[in-house]
Amino acid sequence: MLRSSLGRKLMMSLTGLFLILFLVVHLVGNLQLLAGDGGMSFNRYSHFMSNSLLIQTVSKLNFTFILLHVLYSIWLTRTNAAARPVGYAGKAAQAQSAWNSRNMGILGTLVLVFLIVHLKGFWYQLKFESPAYTTLPLPGGGSEVVVNAYEVVRVAYSEAWYVGVYLLGLLAVSIHLHHGFRSAFQTLGLGYSSYSQTIRSVGVAFAWIVPALFALIPVMMYFGLSF
Numbered sequence: 196m197l198r199s200s201l202g203r204k205l206m207m208s209l210t211g212l213f214l215i216l217f218l219v220v221h222l223v224g225n226l227q228l229l230a231g232d233g234g235m236s237f238n239r240y241s242h243f244m245s246n247s248l249l250i251q252t253v254s255k256l257n258f259t260f261i262l263l264h265v266l267y268s269i270w271l272t273r274t275n276a277a278a279r280p281v282g283y284a285g286k287a288a289q290a291q292s293a294w295n296s297r298n299m300g301i302l303g304t305l306v307l308v309f310l311i312v313h314l315k316g317f318w319y320q321l322k323f324e325s326p327a328y329t330t331l332p333l334p335g336g337g338s339e340v341v342v343n344a345y346e347v348v349r350v351a352y353s354e355a356w357y358v359g360v361y362l363l364g365l366l367a368v369s370i371h372l373h374h375g376f377r378s379a380f381q382t383l384g385l386g387y388s389s390y391s392q393t394i395r396s397v398g399v400a401f402a403w404i405v406p407a408l409f410a411l412i413p414v415m416m417y418f419g420l421s422f
């Protein structure tokens with residue numbers, strides 16, 4: 196099943212939908228960077244995430260799904276190129292599908308480059324270099340030394356070029372999600388149903404609102420603003 200064209204599309208849709216779910220959780224966590232409390236909420240959240248067995252297991256799943264999504268996209272693009280439809284109707288479908296796969300390929304690659312820059316800048320530093328520490332007050336009194344994840348992000352977003360890279364990366368994420376949602380819904384058989392218009396609108400809104408909220412973080416931190 197997973198080797199057939201439909202199976203591969205299904206795999207792309209399901210891994211993509213999981214990654215979308217991750218994005219929502221990631222956004223909610225990261226918005227704490229804007230709490231205006233010198234990073235206390237964010238550091239508490241980050242410390243909890245990196246010490247929870249459940250979260251660490253989900254994280255491994257997350258990386259596996261990113262890898263599968265990328266590998267299946269390459270596999271699908273290569274086999275699609277080898278099996279283009281022919282004839283008049285085929286030509287229209289061919290133009291549409293060529294546009295989709297070419298642009299999704301380019302955008303997907305941009306998102307991947309952004310992700311590599313992002314993981315190197317934050318995830319890798321926090322996981323393997325632990326560049327800064329701070330103390331957190333404990334509810335019952337006393338304090339605990341934790342990695343100062345807030346400081347790593349604050350230093351990164353004090354550079355205009357780095358903020359620019361994020362804005363471009365997030366624009367690529369938006370366009371990629373906009374088309375990705377449509378393809379996923381079609382693969383899952385939701386493309387033409389009576390409620391498809393609503394589902395499509397939710398998809399489009401998600402594709403632009405979630406990256407826009409992410410974009411608020413580097414921009415507001417650059418200007419030293421908070422909620």
Ligand code: HEM
Binds near residue numbers: 317
């Ligand atoms: C302004 C926006 C963002 C900020 C401030 C941010 C911040 C962070 C931080 C601090 C980490 C390290 C967490 C840790 O290991 O303790 C991280 C990990 C990660 N980020 Fe982001 N992120 C942003 C946007 C994004 C976007 C748009 C994506 C996807 C396209 C993304 C994907 C990831 C992934 C996959 C990880 C690794 C998570 C894991 O360990 O499972 N991030 N991010």
